[in-house]
Amino acid sequence: MAEPQPRNGGDVVVETLETLGVTHVFGIPGQHALGLFDAIRRSDLEFVSSRVENNSAFGADGYARATGEVGVLFLSTGPGALTALGALQEAYATGVPLLVITSQVPRRGLGGTRKGLLHQLDDQQQSARNVTKSTAVIREASQIPSALSDAWSLAQAVPAGPTWVEIPEDVLLEATRVPPVRSVVTAIPERMPRPDLVDEAAGLLATAQHPVILAGGGVRRSPGGRAALRRLAEALDAPVVSTVGGKGAIAFDHPLSAASWIEDRHTTELLEQADVLLAVGTAIGEVTSNYFTFAPQGRLIQVDAEARVLESNYEALGIHADAALALSAIADRLPARPDDAPARGAELAARLRADVEARLAAQDLAPELGLMASLRAAVPSDAHTFWDMTIAGYWAWSAWDPQQGEFHSAQGSGGLGFAFAAALAAAIGSGRRTLAVSGDGGAMYSIAELATARQHDADVTWLIIDDGGYGILREYMTDAFGQATATELARPDFAALARSFGVPAHESTLEDVGETIARTFAESGPAVVVVPAVLRMFAPTHLG
Numbered sequence: 170m171a172e173p174q175p176r177n178g179g180d181v182v183v184e185t186l187e188t189l190g191v192t193h194v195f196g197i198p199g200q201h202a203l204g205l206f207d208a209i210r211r212s213d214l215e216f217v218s219s220r221v222e223n224n225s226a227f228g229a230d231g232y233a234r235a236t237g238e239v240g241v242l243f244l245s246t247g248p249g250a251l252t253a254l255g256a257l258q259e260a261y262a263t264g265v266p267l268l269v270i271t272s273q274v275p276r277r278g279l280g281g282t283r284k285g286l287l288h289q290l291d292d293q294q295q296s297a298r299n300v301t302k303s304t305a306v307i308r309e310a311s312q313i314p315s316a317l318s319d320a321w322s323l324a325q326a327v328p329a330g331p332t333w334v335e336i337p338e339d340v341l342l343e344a345t346r347v348p349p350v351r352s353v354v355t356a357i358p359e360r361m362p363r364p365d366l367v368d369e370a371a372g373l374l375a376t377a378q379h380p381v382i383l384a385g386g387g388v389r390r391s392p393g394g395r396a397a398l399r400r401l402a403e404a405l406d407a408p409v410v411s412t413v414g415g416k417g418a419i420a421f422d423h424p425l426s427a428a429s430w431i432e433d434r435h436t437t438e439l440l441e442q443a444d445v446l447l448a449v450g451t452a453i454g455e456v457t458s459n460y461f462t463f464a465p466q467g468r469l470i471q472v473d474a475e476a477r478v479l480e481s482n483y484e485a486l487g488i489h490a491d492a493a494l495a496l497s498a499i500a501d502r503l504p505a506r507p508d509d510a511p512a513r514g515a516e517l518a519a520r521l522r523a524d525v526e527a528r529l530a531a532q533d534l535a536p537e538l539g540l541m542a543s544l545r546a547a548v549p550s551d552a553h554t555f556w557d558m559t560i561a562g563y564w565a566w567s568a569w570d571p572q573q574g575e576f577h578s579a580q581g582s583g584g585l586g587f588a589f590a591a592a593l594a595a596a597i598g599s600g601r602r603t604l605a606v607s608g609d610g611g612a613m614y615s616i617a618e619l620a621t622a623r624q625h626d627a628d629v630t631w632l633i634i635d636d637g638g639y640g641i642l643r644e645y646m647t648d649a650f651g652q653a654t655a656t657e658l659a660r661p662d663f664a665a666l667a668r669s670f671g672v673p674a675h676e677s678t679l680e681d682v683g684e685t686i687a688r689t690f691a692e693s694g695p696a697v698v699v700v701p702a703v704l705r706m707f708a709p710t711h712l713g
Contacts, residue, residue, distance in 0.1 A: 177204055177343055177345055178310040178340045178341040179204030179207060180211065180345075182313055183211070183212045184212075187212060188350050189321050192214065193215050193217060193598060194215070194242070195217045195219060195228045195241065195594060196217075196219065196244055197222055197225055197243075197249060198218075199249045200246075200287065201288060202244070202338075203338075204342045205270065216243075219590065220618055220620055220621060221252065221617055222249050223255050223614075224614075224618050224621075225256075226260070227586065227587050227594075230256065231594040231598075233267060234595065236595075239267065240267045241268045242269045244269060246272045246274055246287075246290075246293065247287075249288075250271045251290075251293075253269070256586075257331050260581075261300045262582045263414065264328045264329045264330055266325045266329040266330065267331035268334070269333045271297075271334070271336075273336060275337050276308060276339055279306065294333070294335060297333045301332055302324065302332050304333040305333070305335070306337075307334065307336045307340060308337070308340065309340065310340055310343065310345040310347050316334055318353040318355050322355045327359075327390075327491045360489065362488050362489070362498050363489075364498075366486065366488045367488070367498045369486060370470045371502035373486070379442065380405045380406075380443060380447065381409075381410065381440055381446050381447070382407050382448075383440060383451060384398055384418040384419060385415040385448070386413075386451065387415075387450015387491075388418040389418050390492075391493040391494075394492045394493040394496070396493075397493045397496035397500065398418055401496050401499060405506075405514075406510070408426075408515075408521070410431065410436055411427075411429040412429065412431055412456075413431065413456060413457070413567075413580045414581070415451065416429045416576045417571040421572070425514045427439065428567075430525045431457050432456065432709070433525050435521055435525055435528070436521060437462060441463060442466060442467075444466075444468070446467060446469050446470070447470045448469060448472070449472045449495070452478045465483060471483070471488065474490065474491050540702075542683075547684070547686040548604050548686065549602075549690060550573045551572070551573040552601070552604060552690075553574055553604075554577065554603065554604045555578070555587065555591045555592040555595065555603060556578040556579075557579060557586065557588035558578075558583055559606070559611055560644075561606050562578055562579075564704070564707075565606070577595075585614045588606055589607055589612070589615040592631070593627040594627075596629045597625055601628065603629050604629075605629060605631045606634070607634070609633060610658055613658075613660065619695070623672055623695060626694050626695070630689040630696050630698065632698045632700065634700050635700065636701075636704065640704065664697065667697035672697055674699065675688075675689070677698050679702050685698050
């Protein structure tokens with residue numbers, strides 16, 4: 170009988186992941202990472218094989234968003250690791266917890282020596298530092314359990330984000346005497362608000378005549394954040410504006426919800442006219458500030474788990490804390506609202522929505538409004554939807570009501586190719602059909618993942634709006650220069666290409682796309698829907 174194979178560093182990695190509760194791993198095999206992939210064979214981990222490393226990272230991101238778990242990514246050395254960095258920027262900017270485990274050249278090649286080893290970089294770790302919370306290099310198999318447990322914990326500690334651990338090829342392959350990993354030590358600290366700051370914020374809000382809340386992605390990501398937001402908003406009778414990332418922090422059908430039309434002057438004015446504005450989990454960045462035209466007239470209170478966000482754009486009472494903890498602490502310190510106090514929050518929220526609808530109705534936007542309405546009617550109310558950087562996605566930033574589902578976009582860093590790779594991984598992780606929406610330009614970034622969707626039989630519907638090029642850049646350049654350059658694209662027959670992968674494809678129109686999308690949600694496996702259409706953005710309102 171054959172001798173049992175000795176355990177090696179790859180086994181220690183996989184055992185640690187299983188002990189941490191990991192079930193899925195994303196990535197692409199590579200020469201220096203073979204020890205990782207051979208160890209998966211001896212485990213219960215499910216490996217999801219992408220076709221491009223950047224899409225593997227988007228997949229781990231989408232999986233984490235849909236499941237609430239840490240997305241785990243295996244990368245190979247050099248080109249494989251570097252190719253994933255663009256997608257990791259999105260997870261880093263948006264606060265998505267990922268554990269990235271990448272191989273390295275053998276230990277003798279570390280430290281910037283020039284030995285001519287395959288995939289060797291001067292400092293691979295340095296390349297990752299811009300888009301991760303932490304980086305580490307393991308040199309002995311005995312270090313693996315603690316290093317991975319620490320990185321797994323840090324990835325989830327607010328503000329969440331990717332962590333990066335490198336393991337040389339020889340550490341992965343060498344036999345080890347490290348006992349089988351059956352336990353791990355983890356610690357995820359809470360970010361509590363300082364009591365004196367909470368008292369100050371509660372005092373300001375208690376005396377405010379026109380308080381408004383701006384809810385960002387930090388509220389959505391914070392456990393208990395939505396309930397804490399709703400409690401505080403109701404205690405203050407304050408209308409709540411959601412950012413793109415915060416969409417769904419408060420249900421759109423709540424009377425105090427002023428929706429998420431943040432690129433609209435009416436919304437900007439509501440935020441500006443608050444005598445106390447509480448901004449939670451948002452940097453009040455370029456889009457949220459309506460392109461930095463927002464000029465608060467009252468006091469601004471800003472809560473964020475990322476200290477660098479506080480007062481980065483506007484002077485504020487900065488509270489460094491997790492959203493749910495801060496919102497709950499402020500609510501605890503508020504005095505009871507007098508019974509005879511006027512209730513105007515719902516009225517302000519409703520008026521804002523009516524003003525936005527009137528402005529849109531005055532523009533020739535029937536195709537775009539119709540598309541949003543058709544998709545919303547077709548997609549189940551509790552579905553996860555993923556939107557690329559495309560005109561339909563920019564409309565969704567403001568117009569899409571997530572209802573009981575979740576809205577995800579690449580707005581954090583603005584990279585193309587996010588939607589489909591993230592949506593198919595989310596479908597695999599959640600076991601439920603998801604929707605991805607891309608333009609034809611963005612679709613080419615992730616077209617290879619049709620093979621992944623077919624291989625794993627993912628229940629994902631991919632809507633491709635084909636306008637012949639980079640539509641939003643065409644619009645921007647035409648407005649700025651009178652004509653567009655380098656925006657028109659040769660592209661494939663997307664439906665025929667999808668069918669060549671064995672993926673059912675449907676050619677649709679703006680008039681019947683809703684019916685087509687709805688049919689795919691009654692089927693199993695991947696599906697592609699292609700709609701030839703040139704969409705336009707609504708008129709900018711930051712100009713007045």
